Amino acid sequence: MALKTTKQPSRSEIQLPVVLHAxxxxxxxxxxxxxxxxxxxxxxxFNLEMPKxxxxxxxxxxxxxxxxxxxxxxxxxxxxxxxxxxxxxFPGLLSSVLQGIRKPSKRSPAKRNRRARLQPKSLL
Amino acid sequence: MALKTTKQPSRSEIQLPVVLHAxxxxxxxxxxxxxxxxxxxxxxxFNLEMPKxxxxxxxxxxxxxxxxxxxxxxxxxxxxxxxxxxxxxFPGLLSSVLQGIRKPSKRSPAKRNRRARLQPKSLL
DNA sequence: CTTATTGTTCGACAATTCTCGAACAATATA
DNA sequence: TATATTGTTCGAGAATTGTCGAACAATAAG
Numbered sequence: 001m002a003l004k005t006t007k008q009p010s011r012s013e014i015q016l017p018v019v020l021h022a023x024x025x026x027x028x029x030x031x032x033x034x035x036x037x038x039x040x041x042x043x044x045x046f047n048l049e050m051p052k053x054x055x056x057x058x059x060x061x062x063x064x065x066x067x068x069x070x071x072x073x074x075x076x077x078x079x080x081x082x083x084x085x086x087x088x089x090f091p092g093l094l095s096s097v098l099q100g101i102r103k104p105s106k107r108s109p110a111k112r113n114r115r116a117r118l119q120p121k122s123l124l
Numbered sequence: 125m126a127l128k129t130t131k132q133p134s135r136s137e138i139q140l141p142v143v144l145h146a147x148x149x150x151x152x153x154x155x156x157x158x159x160x161x162x163x164x165x166x167x168x169x170f171n172l173e174m175p176k177x178x179x180x181x182x183x184x185x186x187x188x189x190x191x192x193x194x195x196x197x198x199x200x201x202x203x204x205x206x207x208x209x210x211x212x213x214f215p216g217l218l219s220s221v222l223q224g225i226r227k228p229s230k231r232s233p234a235k236r237n238r239r240a241r242l243q244p245k246s247l248l
Numbered sequence: 249c250t251t252a253t254t255g256t257t258c259g260a261c262a263a264t265t266c267t268c269g270a271a272c273a274a275t276a277t278a
Numbered sequence: 279t280a281t282a283t284t285g286t287t288c289g290a291g292a293a294t295t296g297t298c299g300a301a302c303a304a305t306a307a308g
Contacts, residue, residue, distance in 0.1 A: 015146040017150045073179025075275045075284040090224045096216035100140040175298050199254040199305045
């Protein structure tokens with residue numbers, strides 16, 4: 001993978017709207033939940049039913065928002081939550097989000113496969 | 125205005141991803157900041173440079189996410205933060221977001237007028 | 249009843265985001 | 279060197295979101 005994959009914003013570059021936007025997606029929240037459950041996690045080990053390119057897209061959004069950090073480990077990439085940075089910048093935000101996604105609830109699966117809904121327009 | 129404008133999700137219908145998504149926009153965060161500063165606020169009194177229809181769009185997103193409540197007051201509409209509901213569902217979330225947007229920072233103005241960037245393709 | 253005020257909705261258009269197959273790229277292994 | 283593994287990027291297409299003028303709608307005032 002490219003070295004630029006591990007490039008991430010410094011603490012001072014992290015912006016609240018961007019962080020909230022990155023978190024405003026059920027799939028990315030599930031990624032957060034799984035990382036939080038293991039402290040750090042390799043890309044290939046997430047329990048998410050979707051193509052690699054889709055997952056890469058979401059990892060990139062989280063990384064560029066400054067929510068996760070990434071570093072290589074051989075051919076794999078390890079992700080972790082930037083808890084210290086986020087707690088320093090927005091005290092209480094990350095913990096309340098994590099608490100909110102740990103709750104047992106009737107939420108739909110984190111998978112949001114839009115393409116699955118595709119069908120020829122003639123059927124509409 | 126229509127009665128359905130004041131229709132909003134009940135506490136049990138509020139979902140974290142939708143709330144975070146609604147907050148992941150600088151204009152809507154500024155709306156929150158101004159409501160928070162005055163406890164409740166009429167639509168027409170916000171210090172935001174944008175057409176009414178654009179503002180209505182953002183009010184609708186915040187309302188449907190369950191972040192704000194709305195009720196009519198003559199021809200005007202009054203908005204307030206659903207602090208009790210949000211604190212009960214996601215303790216600490218709202219206060220940390222509000223703390224994050226109160227900070228004096230070099231953030232760009234809340235106005236994000238995309239159309240202002242429009243220009244004939246021939247100039248590109 | 250007419251006019252004013254506030255705010256919404258409609259519809260069109262632009263911008264952004266999401267999805268994913270295929271190709272690419274870095275590292276590790278044989 | 280060739281192959282395997284992991285993950286990215288590209289590019290196309292679809293879906294979603296944002297913007298805003300014009301028209302609409304409810305309430306209030308004259």
